[in-house]
Amino acid sequence: MSMYALLRSSKQPPTKEQIEDSLAGNLCRCTGYRPIIDAFGVFAKTDDSLYTASPSESANGKAICPSTGKPCLCRNETDVNGNESSLLSSVKTYLPSSYNEIDGNAYNEKELIFPPELQLRKIMPLRLNGFNGVRWYRPLKLDQLLQLKSCYPEAKLIIGNSEVGVETEFKNAQYGVMISVTHVPELHTLKVEEDGLRIGSAVRLAQLQDFLKKVIAERGSLQTSSCQAILRQLKWFAGTQIRNVASVGGNICTASPISDLNPLWMSTGATFQIIDVNNNVRTTVAKDFFLGYRKVDLKDDEVLLSVILPWTRPFEYVKEFKQAHRRQDDIALVNAGMRVHITEAEGNWIVSDVSIVYGGVAAVPLTAGKTESFLVGKKLDYGLLDEAFNLLKEDIPLAENAPGGMVEFRSSLTLSFFFKFFLYVTHEMNTKGLSEGLDVANMSAIQSYTRPVTTGTQGYELVRQGTAVGQPMVHLSAMLQVTGEAEYVGDTPTPPNTLHAALVLSKEAHARILSIDDSVAKFSPGFAGLFLSKDVPGANNIGPIRFLQKKNIGPIIHDGEVFASDVVTCVGQIIGIVVADTHDNAKAAANKVNVKYSELPAILSIEEAIKAGSFHPHTTRCLSKGDVELCFASNTCDKVIEGEVQVGGQEHFYMEPQCTLVWPVDSGNEIHMISSTQAPHTHQKYVANVLGLPLSKVVCKTKRIGGGFGGKETRSVIFAAAASVASYCLRRPVKIVLDRDVDMMTTGQRHSFLGKYKVGFTNDGKILALDLEIYNNGGNTLDLSLAVLEHAMLESENVYDIPNIRASGKVCFTNFPSNTAFRGFGGPQGMLIAENWIHHMATELRRSPEEIKVSMNIFC
Secondary structure, eight states, X not given: OHHHHHHHXXXXXXXXXXXXXXXXXXXXXXXXXHHHHHHHHGGGOSOTHHHHSOOOBOTTSOEEOTTTSSEESTTOXXXXXXXXXXXXXXXXXXXXXXXXXXXXXXXXXXXXXOOHHHHHSOOOOEEEXXXXXXEEEEOSSHHHHHHHHXXXXXXXXXXXXXXXXXXHHHSOOOOSEEEEOTTOGGGSOEEEETTEEEEETTOBHHHHHHHHHHHHHHHXXXXXXXXXXXXXXXXXXXXXXXXXXXBHHHHHHHTOTTOSSHHHHHHTTOEEEEEETTOOEEEEEGGGTEEETTEESOOTTEEEEEEEEEOOOTTEEEEEEEEESSSSSOOEEEEEEEEEEEEEETTEEEEEEEEEEEESSSSSOEEOHHHHHHHTTSBOSGGGHHHHHHHHHHHSOOOTTOTTSOHHHHHHHHHHHHHHHHHHHHHHHHHTTSSOOOOGGGGGGGSOOOOOOOOOOOOOOOOOBTTTBTSOOOOTTHHHHHTTOOOOGGGSOOOTTOEEEEXXXXXXXXXXXXXXXXXXXXXXXXXEEEEOGGGOSSOOEEOOEEEEOSSSEEEEEOOEESSOXXXXXXXXXXEEEEEEXXXXXXXXXXXXXXXXXXXXXXXXXXXXXXXXXXXXXXXXXXEEESOHHHHHHSSOOSEEEEEEEEEOOBOOOOSSOSEEEEEEETTTTEEEEEEOOSOHHHHHHHHHHHHTOOGGGEEEEOSOOSOOTTTTTSTTHHHHHHHHHHHHHHTSOEEEEOOHHHHHHHSOOBOOEEEEEEEEEOTTOOEEEEEEEEEEEEESSXXXXXXXXXXXXXXTTTTBOOSEEEEEEEEEEOSSOOOOOOTTTTHHHHHHHHHHHHHHHHHHHTSOHXXXXXXXXXXX
16 A cells, blocks of 8 residues: 555656655565565666566576566576466556546556545535544634634644544543644645744644755755754654654644654754634744643643744754664654854854753753753863763763663763764864864764665576476465455454454453442443353363373363453453444443452562562473583583573564454354464364353354464464353354454563573683573463473574583463463574573683684584
8 A cells, every 4th residue: 555655646656765665664574575675666667668578688598687687587497487378367467557646537447546526626624523422623724723722722633643543542532522634724834934944833744854855955055954954853753654644733742752853843943833712823942842741832722833943054053863773663762953053263163052952861852951051162072072971961861760761771872962963063064174074983973874775686496396396386365465355354244233342451460350340331332241250151261281291191271261250460361351333332331341459469570480489380391411510510611601691572463463253153052253363273172161062063264364473373262262252142243353452462472581591611612511591471371381481491502512401491470461472482582592691602702703603512
């Protein structure tokens, strides 16, 4: 869809950079971006003959690939690719269509475009009544907006819905009146004025990008240092999809502590124009606008009208900074905006004005006031850096328990940003011959990040072996999947009278349930029922694990519950399931179920579990080779090191969330379901157990799943079981599709690990002994955690030949959702722990890790 939108909106063929930018906000969980980008890259080609004419050949007779322009094998060996023509003949061909905004006749196959009649229709004010009494207005003039604001002072203004949508969908925020300002022209102003740029508060961020590019090209760099800084920051602001709808004013008034733009508005000296319902306009500087966490200097009867961004003066420099976990489409750990004005005085160039503002370090963007005062009147040289750094530490304090964590790293970022700004200004002054140049070592600090266009190749030979082996056969579902026609559980047509389910989840990590009150939920629209542990027809206990005993297979460990009956052991544990006529009604009713708890002590880390002795029963394991104690006691080890390694968890993040459609058959005596699961038999087995039915009365079907990676091996069954209870009791079909936040809250993830190691080795780097303790975070049920631990222990030596090893492990019981299978199944964690102590060895011996690995210890 992103690529289609880019092609439909581009009057010229897009560049490869534009294609990659348009995909920046998309997630591909398993296919990989290389084939996707390669496929879309053909749209950037300007020589259509490569694709419409017969393939050209190089001097050696090989075909020229139209994507790369290089010789390839894709058009050769026609005898091997004998099925190519038949394959291509079965695929519809679509001729390219020219750019046209509203003329649908230009499209060869009657492409589905935005209806032209709607584009030509006269825009009218709107008033709509929504769910739960919500009223939605769309004024067309500023006067109409101000009148609505006078009638509804607490109304929420909407532009792209990128923030309010999150609040209402995931934070259960309720806004009785919403006003869309997308069609108020006075808020969409983009003007070049004598004192700067006037930017309407409803201007989309993508529009601002285009406008700034145009202004910079027309005005040059002298007056547009601020414009350039904002433009560079916008490149890494969210993704293309968000920038297309999010607005300047929305980002300002949301007052997010991690906003990438607000520190820049403050540091550039921007001012905000605010209008009230009586048409009185006042102006406030950006530095005074942000009052507290998500609080701004804007009264209920006022609206942010526009932003005035002043031109920069000669020898005035503005620079933006942002550090996030990843470059694209990620929130900032720390960001900043800095500006300095240098003037000449008595033959020296000194700081006459400076502004330093940091975001992501407090509830509001912080101004480094002491540092600014120190710098004014001084010559900008290396001699003032030490004092400036000391003052910055006072101006931008970060407590040890600061939200967001990573305190030491984030504190260092505040200093490194200023150092980079100093180098940037020094370099800019040097280009004008007014200061000394930078050392070669410092030049990289001032260079803006640029990523080259992604390139990649895949080479393979086509060798026929029978009918299909060795051939590039098209996946049976490929055509359906790339066209969006493949059906998943959510696409399955629902039977008549289908109910939709939502879960009532624990809000406590460890607590006793005192009461469950559904009196309010019963009167919620569409409510059909609430089902708890007492309503389960069969067994409420559930669990997928068998212990292997010496002579036979041991009992199944039912250490989990479908519905928590007495005590909850993690946030997100299922307490009940609500069914209603629609998905939204079910969610609304579930939110109205009031559960009271008596809080109990919770264990929230592996370290706490070890200290408290909190382990799942019968999960202690030990593997050994040689004699570790003897090796350490002897004098054969020249050096012995000890340390700890922490390995974090990871979300499965499959594209299709957990979902199941359940319906009764044979007057309710039989249950059928379609589930997104990696283990249909597990669904059949445990649903039968929960409902008290024989296996022959439960049927589970799975056509395809939209990703699983282990997350739908055992954890999916509990949601199918919960929905089946409601379906069985009501004798009606029930469909459950988890929202993404609920899915991530309830399903667990890749196991986090803690490894404690003791390694003995020679001065040459030969490993002689390894003593290792491994703990994994099993969560509140055992699930597959023991098998994951054992796999990690087996991989703990990685590929290294170690004569003496002892690896012991335990599965920790913690008050987190049960962690489960994930690709690698413990192997990556075990290997990562091994690589960590290898690097510790290298540091101790002052040698490269590669030398220690390959030369001395790798298995031959």
